[in-house]
Amino acid sequence: MSSSPALAELPQIERRTLADTAYDALSDLLASGRLAPGDRLSLRQTAAALGVSVMPVREAVSRLASDGALEVAPNRALRVPVLGAGAFRELAETRMAVEGLAAERAAERRSHADLVAIRRAEAAFRSLAASPQPDGAKAVALNRDLHFAIYAACGLEPLREIIARLWLKAGPVLNLDLRAHPERLQQGFAVRRHAEAVAAIEARDGAAASAAIAADIGDAAEFILSRGGLRERLAT
Incomplete structure (x- = not known):
């Protein structure tokens, strides 16, 4: 079944914006020093604090992890890295x-x-x-x-x-x-x-x-x- 041409005109703005907002908020916590090495966060608690679903927070965390700014444990717990x-x-x-x-x-x-x-x-x-x-x-x-x-x-x-x-x-x-x-x-x-x-x-x-x-x-x-x-x- 082919998709409606109208669907192609719908940009995924909101999801991208929510992920960007979550990324900016977490980045500010890190850069402004409101988190310390070893501090732990959870995806659900972070999402609840931001008033969004877990999905945009997970996307933001993935970006921060790729920057080396957060670590994600197998149980999805988040930790601020402890530098050597x-x-x-x-x-x-x-x-x-x-x-x-x-x-x-x-x-x-x-x-x-x-x-x-x-x-x-x-x-x-x-x-x-x-x-x-x-x-x-x-x-x-x-x-x-x-x-x-x-x-x-x-x-x-x-x-x-x-x-x-x-x-x-x-x-x-x-x-x-x-x-x-x-x-x-x-x-x-x-x-x-x-x-x-x-x-x-x-x-x-x-x-x-x-x-x-x-x-x-x-x-x-x-x-x-x-x-x-x-x-x-x-x-x-």
């Missing part, structure tokens, strides 16, 4: 190179509107870091907001897409770090690196912007790897 120390070092080095390039291009190409957004994001992070008891989870999210405000100004969408995938893996580790060691915020290393990056972008100094962002990533990675408590959660 070597894999974490490689991730940090890759981020330094790729995000450094994005910061360099942002300094060269940023508009006034870009600069306003970057300054606003930097001020929000700095304000939180200066509070007596900074919220580590919120700090991870604000840190992400600042970095992506910078990368939004680079003008290279493929580069931004690569960075977004890297943050799917980086966000959970940053969450774990700041939950275990909130004092790192008060030491001011990130605040100083951020200030250096913003000043370089204001001055359109691409090399300095790249160096500041790379140093920010490198400082955090060295701190994380130096803390024995984190080694209990980062596989060796």
Whole structure:
């Protein structure tokens, strides 16, 4: 039996949109640091939280698993991967190179509107870091907001897409770090690196912007790897 020509005119928009929405929501949880390495989720609970069926969540999870951002057990349980120390070092080095390039291009190409957004994001992070008891989870999210405000100004969408995938893996580790060691915020290393990056972008100094962002990533990675408590959660 041949299908009706009218059926060929029906685009599968809603299912694709629901899967994309689920993917975006889960990606935001990972990149903003609201999940930590080893955290577990279930397809049904995630679908219920999003108000959708399991099917679009399963599709979103499949995409995230292919990115290495989630692991799917045989029983369909989901887990945020626990990175080995070597894999974490490689991730940090890759981020330094790729995000450094994005910061360099942002300094060269940023508009006034870009600069306003970057300054606003930097001020929000700095304000939180200066509070007596900074919220580590919120700090991870604000840190992400600042970095992506910078990368939004680079003008290279493929580069931004690569960075977004890297943050799917980086966000959970940053969450774990700041939950275990909130004092790192008060030491001011990130605040100083951020200030250096913003000043370089204001001055359109691409090399300095790249160096500041790379140093920010490198400082955090060295701190994380130096803390024995984190080694209990980062596989060796």
